[in-house]
Amino acid sequence: MDLDLSSAALENCIYCGACFRYCVLGAYNELDGMELKALVAGVTRIARKGYRPEKDGRIKELLDRCTLQGYCNKVCPAMVNPLVRNRVAKKRIEEER
Known part of the structure; x- marks a missing residue:
């Protein structure tokens, strides 16, 4: 898997959490005390x-x-590509196993 983050435009991220807040799966409705920004x-x-x-x-x-x-x-107001960010993060975690 390519670990190139250049297409993610992470430098534009404003850490608002919309990418997780509006997940259509509702997977992030409960964060057990963690803030979306974190x-x-x-x-x-x-x-x-x-x-x-x-x-x-x-x-x-x-x-x-x-x-x-x-x-x-589709919901990122800063035009970041959270999908690429998440994919790369998952790959980095997998590499540590």
């Missing part, structure tokens, strides 16, 4: 720098809910 920041950090099992376990648990359907791309 989830977006955590997934973005994993995609860019890699997975740290000792610190990113909760982010991984929440990202595991993502089925990579791509509906998140």
Whole structure:
């Protein structure tokens, strides 16, 4: 899998959480106390720098809910490609196993 994040336009991200908030699967209606901004920041950090099992376990648990359907791309007000970000983050997590 290509780990190129250039098409994700992550530099435009405003960390609003719309990509997770409006997931059509409703997978992120309950975050068990985590704020959407923290989830977006955590997934973005994993995609860019890699997975740290000792610190990113909760982010991984929440990202595991993502089925990579791509509906998140339609709601991003900053024109980021959350699907690419999530796909790369999942791949980085997989590489650490």
